[in-house]
Amino acid sequence: MSENSNITELKNVLEVALLTSHAPLSLDDMLRLFAEKMERATLRMLLDELKQDWAERTMELVQVASGYRFQARDEYAVFLARLNPERQAKYSRAVMETLAIIAYRQPVTRGDIEEIRGVAVNPNVIRQLQERDWIDVIGQREVPGRPSLYGTTKHFLDDLNIRSLSELPPMEDFTQQEISI
Amino acid sequence: MSENSNITELKNVLEVALLTSHAPLSLDDMLRLFAEKMERATLRMLLDELKQDWAERTMELVQVASGYRFQARDEYAVFLARLNPERQAKYSRAVMETLAIIAYRQPVTRGDIEEIRGVAVNPNVIRQLQERDWIDVIGQREVPGRPSLYGTTKHFLDDLNIRSLSELPPMEDFTQQEISI
């Protein structure tokens, strides 16, 4: 075996060990991989080369407190996070009704929502909908306190798979009936 | 982004996910990685390419019962075994024979196992196999006492690196075998 192919083979063993290990490998761990005695300097050189070999690839060889490990580059975290999403419970009734009021009655202030629902609106409810990027502030009403006016976003339409608010089921006819009872 | 770099990027995401996952990834798992909808045929094509990309490398992309995973090529096992010289304690013969009966004769009750082995089954044996997630209760036999029926799990197939029970070594006939004691 030539010197070069030998180095490749040694790096391969290190690569396999690091890719399959559940925990970082210390230099001592890695020295145990090889039957023949290896200098720590040689091992460090091999690890440097291995790091270079992966420089343009998906994983990076990093050194942490307890040793070396391969880890996914940061840019992939967003993909990996999708593998095991924690599903959040359903929205509360307050959130859904607030959303409905904003969708059907925009632009509305918090005061409008409270008037329609007959109860105070928890700021947390508005925040949840804003964080979801379903509603945002589109202006202020020119009354004392200049309350924010809320409207729904394009993202809201996208998530509900409709192109315009006019595609929301018309509810006014139904309303008239209900109210007349 | 050109078509080609896009394919490379998709394969990179798959590679990262498969190299960092602690369990095999099913096609459905992998489809979740991508925000945009992907056809299963496309995913299979990407996996094929990824397998080819790694054909000359240290790990191989294999398909087991519950999905795909990267694993070290056989030739590296001898090196990796040196990492943890205190080998995992072997299972007792009672455990392995019980496992073999469940694997080859499932679904079976504890009574069936005792009949074949000619001795009482220690509950501890069943528990060990259940804790390893190699067997589980898959029903009850409709006889007095409604004894549990045991079968092997997907995880058992995964751990043995096979996709189905049909890939287990075939049972040998007694008389054809020369047995060294």
Add this chain to the structure above:
Amino acid sequence: MIETPLHAKIKGEEFTELPKDLYIPPDALEVYLESFEGPLDLLLYLIRKHNLDILDIPMADLTRQYMQYVEKMRAIKLELAGDYLLMSAMLIEIKSRMLLPKPVEADDESDPRAELVRRLMEYEAIKLAAQRLDEMPKVGDGLFVASAYYQHISQVKPPEVSLDDLTEAWRNVLKRASHFKHHKIGRSELSVREHMSIILRRLKDDRLLEFTQLFDVKNDGIPKLVVCFLAILELCREGLLRITQQQAFSTIYVQIASEASA
């Protein structure tokens, strides 16, 4: 006892004579006693050790050997004896049934050894299968799977909301609103409301727009232009817009009321 010719196999060769050393001193076996998995395992050991033909087991010899080991085991491991004694009884029963005269038309099925042979063969097949399973490389034992590290960021999957959920919520709102007499829910076109939001958004970005800039005459049809105009009027009525014109027929400007007063 019916003497049957012995068919023993040793390394593939047939032997028709009993080996001279059929008897193994129990002392030599002491080391194995622990490793027997039960009476079937012990019987198989004896059969293999003495190269007996499983299809034609010499019951007398086998039973005698077996009893010797069971005695030995009883001496050192009493709690094991139960299963083994049961087997002793079975062996003796088979042996005694074989002493009875054979019916002339006897087929293989009537061989008193048949059931024992079936069980021995079944057990040996399982024993071999267990050895094979044991030898297979397994994850955690000779098989190494990828397990590299990644930075876990937890992504909470937000609740799904459908159009039905939304309209259901709106229906509830309306039902409840009907209880408040003072509140009146007027009939207005949803698309007017949507345009009110669209216009406010544009003015938030552009501050001051010419009235005509709010209309896309080229692309929008008449109904949409009308809706847009109604939206401007509604915004004006609600005091959200300020519309200015310096003199007759000059450019009309539209801006958010608060921006104008500031």
